[in-house]
Amino acid sequence: MAFNTYIDHTLLKANATVDDIKKLCAEAKEHHFYAVCVNSYYVALAESELMHTDVNIAAVIGFPLGATITKVKVYEAQQCIDEGANEIDMVLNIGLLKSGYYKIVEEEIKAIKKAIGKHVLKVIFENCYLTDEEKKIACQLSLNAGADFIKTSTGFGTGGATIEDIQLMKNEVKNAIQIKASGGIRDAETAKQYIDLGVSRIGTSSGITIVTSK
Template structure:
């Protein structure tokens, strides 16, 4: 299993410096990861650093709370694409989902997908805050809105991905969309198990450890 091609090499800490982003991009090229995942202010820098490679650029939107206004999220997504992002990882409005405002959540996802055109859209539903029923609803909303991936976590919530979450999401969306597991994936065995359960991509800051260990 070529684990490197499943990995979004991720650095999203508030304290991240340009120097650290350059290092992230260098590591991604060295290990041939699928993508780097960075905050929107660093998309241009990542684009410059990765210009002679096949490594994609993913940027997070409405991160990490998901509570920004829809126009703000749309504008941020558009700017990321303009700056060179290939993929957008957006956070849903978790509070509205929990309030049962499912159509509003779906509409926001749809507007962001429309704004970014052919670019890949991953929808972070932040599973640690949701019941199983809410996870199913959020996954279906992502599918109905035309997103490409449903994703477990920001890595900034109370917990990250779980095996049961990936199984639930896979059973919900089947093969109609892809799944990204993120948050707490720190070793090869865990990474391989997520892929076996149906994950198509892994968001992790431990990518080098994962691909270099036995």
């Protein structure tokens, strides 16, 4: 299996340096990963490092808590696209979802999708904080808002992707929207399990381990 075409090669740690981002991009080029995933500040740097390659750039916004003001999320998303991002991974407002403010959550997703147009929008749920019912609601809100992907986790919560969550999300959306599994995926066996369940993308900082293991 060609794992590299599924992988968003990810570095989102607070202590990531400029040299670390350059190394991430070099690794993505070497292994032909689908994309790198970086914090918004580093989009311009990644764009300069990945110029004239087929590696995409995914930028996280409202990261990692999702509680940023909607206008700020929209502006951040627009800036990332302007600086070279192909995809936006937004954290939905977890607290508002859990409060039952579903219309506000949906409208925020819709506003960000409108702002980035044809570019890919992934909505991060942070499933470790949600009940199964809330996960299903988040799936429907994302569908209604026109998102392109739903995504399990930031990797900064109390838990990452699980088989059970991917099955729940897939059962809820069928093939109407793509799914990205992220958080705690560190080996090829686990990556294959998720891909076999129907995910289109794997978010991981262990991409090299995954593609080079036998």
